[in-house]
Amino acid sequence: MAGSMMGLGQAAAEPLSAPSFGGPLRPNPDPMSMDAGLFGRLHITGQLTGIGNAQTNGIPGVDPRTTDPLVDIGNAQIQVQTTGAPLTFFVQGGVYSLPSLGSAYTRATDVTDQLYGPVPVAYGKLELSPNFSVQAGLLPTLIGAESTFTFQNMNIARGLLWNQEPAISRGVQVNYSNGPVNASVSVNDGFYSGDYNWVSGLVSYAATPSSTITLVAADNFAESGKTGAATPLAQNNSSIFNVIYTYVDGPLTLQPYLQYTTVRSNRDIGIDRSAETFGGALLARYAINENFSIAGRAEYIASSGGDCGVAADCAPTNLLYGPKSRAWSLTVTPTYQRGIFFARTELSYTRIDRVTEGYGFGSNFDKRDQVRGMFEAGVLF
Numbered sequence: 001m002a003g004s005m006m007g008l009g010q011a012a013a014e015p016l017s018a019p020s021f022g023g024p025l026r027p028n029p030d031p032m033s034m035d036a037g038l039f040g041r042l043h044i045t046g047q048l049t050g051i052g053n054a055q056t057n058g059i060p061g062v063d064p065r066t067t068d069p070l071v072d073i074g075n076a077q078i079q080v081q082t083t084g085a086p087l088t089f090f091v092q093g094g095v096y097s098l099p100s101l102g103s104a105y106t107r108a109t110d111v112t113d114q115l116y117g118p119v120p121v122a123y124g125k126l127e128l129s130p131n132f133s134v135q136a137g138l139l140p141t142l143i144g145a146e147s148t149f150t151f152q153n154m155n156i157a158r159g160l161l162w163n164q165e166p167a168i169s170r171g172v173q174v175n176y177s178n179g180p181v182n183a184s185v186s187v188n189d190g191f192y193s194g195d196y197n198w199v200s201g202l203v204s205y206a207a208t209p210s211s212t213i214t215l216v217a218a219d220n221f222a223e224s225g226k227t228g229a230a231t232p233l234a235q236n237n238s239s240i241f242n243v244i245y246t247y248v249d250g251p252l253t254l255q256p257y258l259q260y261t262t263v264r265s266n267r268d269i270g271i272d273r274s275a276e277t278f279g280g281a282l283l284a285r286y287a288i289n290e291n292f293s294i295a296g297r298a299e300y301i302a303s304s305g306g307d308c309g310v311a312a313d314c315a316p317t318n319l320l321y322g323p324k325s326r327a328w329s330l331t332v333t334p335t336y337q338r339g340i341f342f343a344r345t346e347l348s349y350t351r352i353d354r355v356t357e358g359y360g361f362g363s364n365f366d367k368r369d370q371v372r373g374m375f376e377a378g379v380l381f
Contacts (some may be wrong), residue, residue, distance in 0.1 A: 016043055018090050019079060019121070022146070022153050023253060024285050024293035024335045025342055028380055040084030047151050049074035049378025051097055053105055056371045057361035061104030062114070067363065072097055073108035074150050074376050092121040096149055098167070099374065100158040101329050102321075102350045102361075114229040116168050116192065120148075136172040141165060142184055142202040143218050145244050145257045145283060154285050154295035155333045156346045156374045161259050161279045161299055164235060164319065166191045166218075169198065180206035190220055191236040197222040200240075210249050216242035225269035233270060234317055238263045251287035256280070259301075263317060275306030275317040295333040302326040322356020343377035 021027050028045060036042040051074040058067030077094030095118070097108040112118060116138070123137030140148060144165040146158050171188025183203045190198035200218035207213060219239040227233040244257040262276040279301030287293040306323035308314035316323045328351055335344035351369045352360060361367040 016045065016081065016083065018081060019045075019092065019149070020140075020147055020152055024154060024287065024295055025151055025337060025344075025380065028340050031381070036082055036085075038085065039082045040088065041082065043081050043083065044078065045081075046078035046094070046381050047075040047149075047378065048381070049076075049151065049376055051099070051108075051150070051156070052375035053099065054373045055105070057367040057369065058363075059104040059361055059365070060363055061106050062110045063107060066105045066107060070105070070107075074156075074378060076108075077149070086127045087124065088127075089124045090122065091119065093119045096120065098148065098158070099150070099156060100160075100163055101331070101348055101372070102160050102327060102352075102370070103163060116230065120168055131176055131178050133175045134172065135175070137170070139169055139171055139173055139186065139188065141167055141169060142173075142186060142200045143216055143240055144242060144259070145255055145281070150376060151380060154283055155297055155331050155348075156344065156376045157331070157348065157372070159281060159297055159299050159331070160301045160327055160329055160350070161257075161281050164238070164259065164261050164277055164279075164301075165240060166198075166235075167230075168192060169200075170194070171196060171198075190218075190224075191232060192228075192230040193224050193226040193236050195222070195224045195226060197224055210247060212246045214242070214244040214246070216240070216244065223264070223266050223269055234263045234275065234319055235261075237266065237269070237271060251293075253283075253285045255283040257283075261319070263306075263319065265317070270315070271317055272314045273306045273308060273317045273323075275303060275319050275323065277301055277303045277319050291336055291338050293335045293337075295335065297329070297331040300326070300328040316356075318356070318359065321352045322354075322359040325355055325359065326353040327351060328353075340380050341378075342380065344375070346372075346374040346376075348372045348374075 032044040034042050051072045054069040079092045081090040082088045095108050095112045123135045125135040127133045146162045148167040169188035173186035176183045185201045188198050189196050197220045202216045204214040223237045238261045241260045247254045259279045265274040281299035283297050285295035303320040306317035308316050331348040333346040358365050361370045
């Protein structure tokens with residue numbers, strides 16, 4: 001009765017578009033919602049999840065103890081957003097872990113503190129017409145096929161290709177939608193550098209009800225010497241290109257994609273040699289029934305260039321596991337979800353080829369492969 005008097009409701013008029021879910025996890029179809037007058041409707045959603053991680057040949061990170069088996073916060077996040085008005089907003093806050101293959105595991109509190117802070121995503125959005133909108137603030141990237149947070153993706157950990165991509169950028173984005181065509185263009189700060197010197201764009205076309213092709217391109221128009229935990233020097237001065245194909249047929253989803261990145265040399269900012277990567281991945285999931293599903297990922301990435309040879313006054317440009325290194329991975333993720341509750345396990349294998357000495361796995365950085373087991377469970381409210 002009190003909820004009704006306050007305008008509270010448990011049914012949204014339509015599914016919320018943010019945060020995005022790539023499956024197999026499904027958002028709460030009936031989030032908390034209330035009338036916000038001129039601002040439309042106010043919705044409150046969130047995620048409370050825990051993670052377990054165990055691995056061979058762990059890489060020492062911020063906390064060397066994370067090479068041992070551990071339990072951590074996956075997500076303790078909440079989203080507040082408005083819909084149904086010309087001017088809307090979205091704010092996401094909390095603590096989060098961002099596990100990715102082939103890199104050191106970092107605890108959620110350290111990730112939150114060192115990367116994007118307790119409010120990683122926040123923006124306002126203005127609907128200029130039924131086809132055009134503009135948004136500004138802390139924006140999810142347009143680049144790649146995998147999203148930032150665990151609950152958004154088919155797998156618990158992000159893949160090797162994701163490690164070459166920005167996750168969240170500060171900037172302005174213009175969106176266009178007309179039937180099967182969607183397009184976005186953004187001016188932003190790339191890898192969270194604070195320098196607004198990146199332009200990224202995305203165009204997708206739904207060729208049929210079951211298939212969509214997406215083209216992505218991003219480049220910086222003024223190179224930057226900024227570096228930090230969220231701002232790797234080489235990647236922040238790169239150009240990135242994706243071709244992504246998505247096929248959905250009932251319980252089956254297939255998403256192959258290609259990625260190319262290139263970094264130009266610029267000794268003035270500390271990049272002595274140019275380098276590039278080329279990679280491909282296949283993401284897949286199959287819903288066995290309403291509650292059980294299985295997801296998988298296979299990927300390969302190779303780097304070239306970046307080597308100094310015999311030059312003494314040169315620092316190599318490393319984009320992977322040393323210049324001219326290569327790596328591949330396989331991941332499988334069985335998932336169970338009932339209502340807002342879910343649990344999933346994950347087993348992955350990552351292998352490095354042509355590793356440069358001192359860039360491998362393990363406490364001595366000399367191992368070529370890693371097996372990782374993960375578990376995630378929680379509530380999507």
